Amino acid sequence: MTCDSLGVLAIFSKTPGLTPAKTRLGADLGQEMAEHFFRLCLNCQFELTMQIKNSGLSLQAVWTLAEKDSRQNSFWQTENCLEQGSGSLGDRLYSTQQQLSSYHHFIFIGTDSPQLPFSLIKDVHQTLQGENYDFVLGRSLDGGFYLLGSRLKLELDEWNSVPFSHADTSDCLLQLLQSKGRVLELSTLTDVDFKEDLPILYQELSQLAERNTAQNTLLSWLQTVATTGI
Numbered sequence: 001m002t003c004d005s006l007g008v009l010a011i012f013s014k015t016p017g018l019t020p021a022k023t024r025l026g027a028d029l030g031q032e033m034a035e036h037f038f039r040l041c042l043n044c045q046f047e048l049t050m051q052i053k054n055s056g057l058s059l060q061a062v063w064t065l066a067e068k069d070s071r072q073n074s075f076w077q078t079e080n081c082l083e084q085g086s087g088s089l090g091d092r093l094y095s096t097q098q099q100l101s102s103y104h105h106f107i108f109i110g111t112d113s114p115q116l117p118f119s120l121i122k123d124v125h126q127t128l129q130g131e132n133y134d135f136v137l138g139r140s141l142d143g144g145f146y147l148l149g150s151r152l153k154l155e156l157d158e159w160n161s162v163p164f165s166h167a168d169t170s171d172c173l174l175q176l177l178q179s180k181g182r183v184l185e186l187s188t189l190t191d192v193d194f195k196e197d198l199p200i201l202y203q204e205l206s207q208l209a210e211r212n213t214a215q216n217t218l219l220s221w222l223q224t225v226a227t228t229g230i
Helices: 021-030 031-053 091-097 118-129 169-180 193-204 215-228
Strands: 007-013 059-065 081-083 105-109 136-141 145-150 183-185
Touching: 007 031, 007 118, 021 031, 031 059, 031 118, 031 215, 059 118, 091 105, 105 118, 118 136, 118 145, 136 169, 145 169, 145 183, 169 183, 193 215
Parallel strands: 007 059, 007 105, 059 081, 136 183
Antiparallel strands: 105 145, 136 145
């Protein structure tokens, strides 16, 4: 493993119990069930980090947390964490990028796309180790994005030029990335904000060639939700 090729997977997350999670889903299902879903998604990403650690890849995983002083929270005791900082999403993405500037490349994901398999993260990592692409972008169905990989750094004003949480977020982000370098686009996937997104997530999870244990648990929960008509 060389420093020249070492990448980092940064998982953007809230801390359970500190900040309400999945509030839009909670408006549909009730906040208690939405928080349970959030923890199931967290478990999928926890297992993903373990797969990375055990893989021998020149890739490390870090959690980037929304809350101030959250690294001291007992929930994260055994994890490698940093804090996103304050401000707009563009500010926080920039802050995270700068804290990870010693790595050859970064891969940003969140907790609301738990269907991402280890094989996809491995492929993105290996793509960014090469010289054919500078960025990798995975768009979500709602117009946002579920994954952003980069071996180039963006300036603060560039991050903040993107209208986040809009229907055209990924279009604007893609335009920015294409002005800076070569972009590989991944298949479009869902990220879960509302109850209507759950059947799509179920379909995407069920179609995976390989699922980790946490993803199988989430799949069973989604089946139960569909069966009971909650």
